[in-house]
Amino acid sequence: MTNSSLRVGFIGAGQMALAMARGFVDRGGIAPQSILASDPYPEALQRFEQSIPGCNTTDDNQAVIDESDVVILAVKPQMMHEAAESISDIPSGCLLISIAAGITLPKLTELFPTTRIVRVMPNTPCLVGMAACGYSATSDIAPEDIERTQQLLESTGVALQVPEKLLDAVTGLSGSGPAFIYMLIEAMSDAGVRQGLPRNIATQLAAQTVKGAAEMVLATGEHPGALKDKVTSPGGTTIAGVHVLEKAGFRGAMIDAISAAAARSRELGLD
Numbered sequence: 001m002t003n004s005s006l007r008v009g010f011i012g013a014g015q016m017a018l019a020m021a022r023g024f025v026d027r028g029g030i031a032p033q034s035i036l037a038s039d040p041y042p043e044a045l046q047r048f049e050q051s052i053p054g055c056n057t058t059d060d061n062q063a064v065i066d067e068s069d070v071v072i073l074a075v076k077p078q079m080m081h082e083a084a085e086s087i088s089d090i091p092s093g094c095l096l097i098s099i100a101a102g103i104t105l106p107k108l109t110e111l112f113p114t115t116r117i118v119r120v121m122p123n124t125p126c127l128v129g130m131a132a133c134g135y136s137a138t139s140d141i142a143p144e145d146i147e148r149t150q151q152l153l154e155s156t157g158v159a160l161q162v163p164e165k166l167l168d169a170v171t172g173l174s175g176s177g178p179a180f181i182y183m184l185i186e187a188m189s190d191a192g193v194r195q196g197l198p199r200n201i202a203t204q205l206a207a208q209t210v211k212g213a214a215e216m217v218l219a220t221g222e223h224p225g226a227l228k229d230k231v232t233s234p235g236g237t238t239i240a241g242v243h244v245l246e247k248a249g250f251r252g253a254m255i256d257a258i259s260a261a262a263a264r265s266r267e268l269g270l271d
């Protein structure tokens, strides 16, 4: 089945469903008409329809399962039990992909009457084709289901298969990570404004600096520390700033933040 004939469903039409659907349509060759999203809230469905013109929506979760080849479970982890209760049957042709933080594969197979389940942790940059996704599947999943998942996720960015025990770490790092980077960009922009730059220029410079630095790490394969050293001239400006960040515990704060997010993911899985 080519992507153009693939029917993709979303249970939960919130932020993440929107970002993924947009990515699939813009870069994955999925036709908007092949997308069906369900949500109990008409406003959520309205926003989804406005963002993906031509798509279909419903308040019936079972209809999404019945009419899709791949269904993304995009409800909050706390709502997964309720969503599962609304589904009585899963046809053998349907592949389920859960993107809920923390909900484990054993839990998912307990909640949903199928073994064709993949647990994915995407992130919102899939909206612009720059996602960083980790995923893991049940041990008896067919290779074609892995291929299908990989292909779909890759259309939105990078997709890496990892052992399930590492998915909470992926959640803390790349799932939640964009929020930490937006905070960094906002802070850098504030600093620019404090130094007299107009806000629009400061934000553009901050975001492009983050994007450029990330691209340098990915494109050169060099250690981030080595790249940092190349910016840091002896007795220069950068080391003066690096000193301040080290004194403020910048690295420790980032490690603590990602660890806290990963711990919260594990906690959500216990509910």
Ligand SMILES: NC(=O)C1=CN([C@@H]2O[C@H](COP(=O)(O)OP(=O)(O)OC[C@H]3O[C@@H](n4cnc5c(N)ncnc54)[C@H](O)[C@@H]3O)[C@@H](O)[C@H]2O)C=CC1
Pocket (backbone or CB within 6 Å): 011, 012, 013, 014, 015, 016, 017, 038, 039, 040, 041, 044, 061, 073, 074, 075, 076, 077, 079, 082, 083, 086, 099, 100, 101, 121, 122, 123, 124, 175, 176
């Ligand atoms: N927002 C993000 O950056 C990321 C979110 N995720 C995961 O994606 C999932 C969705 O998160 P968001 O999109 O941020 O949340 P959201 O709150 O924007 O969307 C969830 C949607 O599910 C709907 N919903 C609630 N109960 C439902 C039910 N029984 N049946 C169908 N729909 C129902 C809600 O009305 C809402 O529109 C969560 O499990 C989260 O862990 C994963 C990676 C990144």
Ligand SMILES: O=C(O)[C@@H]1CCC=N1
Pocket (backbone or CB within 6 Å): 101, 171, 175, 176
């Ligand atoms: O904050 C959350 O719980 C979700 C999961 C990863 C990113 N956002």
